[in-house]
Amino acid sequence: MSPSLSPYHQRVAEEKRALIMDAATALFLELGYDRTSLARIAERSGVSRATLFKQFPTKAALFDAMISESWSTSENDEPPAAGDLSAGLTAIGLRYAELLGRPEMANLFRIVIAELPRFPELAGAQFSQGKMPYFASVHRYFLAEHAAGTAHVEDAELAATQFLGMISNYLFWPRLLLPEWNVSAERATEVVNEAVRTAVARYAADN
CATH class of the missing domain: 1.10.357.10 (Tetracycline Repressor, domain 2)
Known part of the structure; x- marks a missing residue:
């Protein structure tokens, strides 16, 4: 996360990331990894596709982030x-x-x-x-x-x-x-x- 972000924007970014992680986990469990797309995760999380793709350009990158966290x-x-x-x-x-x-x-x-x-x-x-x-x-x-x-x-x-x-x-x-x-x-x-x-x-x- 960029250190130049204000505390408010950092908090918003963290909240959006949490929404993405929760939506991805729910969809992976519900539909399976193969049938879950980044677009579907964006829709479930309520986050724009641009925001999600900026943080996680691929589904593999998102899953790796889930592991790390x-x-x-x-x-x-x-x-x-x-x-x-x-x-x-x-x-x-x-x-x-x-x-x-x-x-x-x-x-x-x-x-x-x-x-x-x-x-x-x-x-x-x-x-x-x-x-x-x-x-x-x-x-x-x-x-x-x-x-x-x-x-x-x-x-x-x-x-x-x-x-x-x-x-x-x-x-x-x-x-x-x-x-x-x-x-x-x-x-x-x-x-x-x-x-x-x-x-x-x-x-x-x-x-």
Whole structure:
């Protein structure tokens, strides 16, 4: 977004972008990726075609933006500083739980899964631009704790997979099949805390 825009125009641009994203997600789920056009998204969102095409010249560019925004965090995806394994994993786990709890995250996965036979590139984009960069940040964190001597991690890739899997297996994957699956904030925190305890018991250097 251009820094030369006034606060008012920035707010209007952000509101229009949100309308576009909401309309695109709804139409992708309703009609499928192939049958959804940018013109139809513009009509559903109430935004002019010129405005939409200026921000997203192609449908692929719009989908890529959906991925980036779904996986974005206020901390710019940077892992915590090494030195306290329990505190660092707690911060990572709570951030991950917040990401998985976003409605757009489940919707994004539903779109990718539904369109996988015809558009495998959507799954590739989801992994390369969304999941894998986030996973890489957790991988770097385990390597940093190992280098700092606060953890003993022979396989950081496996450690990151185990830790994130303990959280997503309870908080996220059931939501794709069970619409009524709802986890309270308190329960989500319990899930994260138990995952942290398990990982610390396995990898902390003083264990």
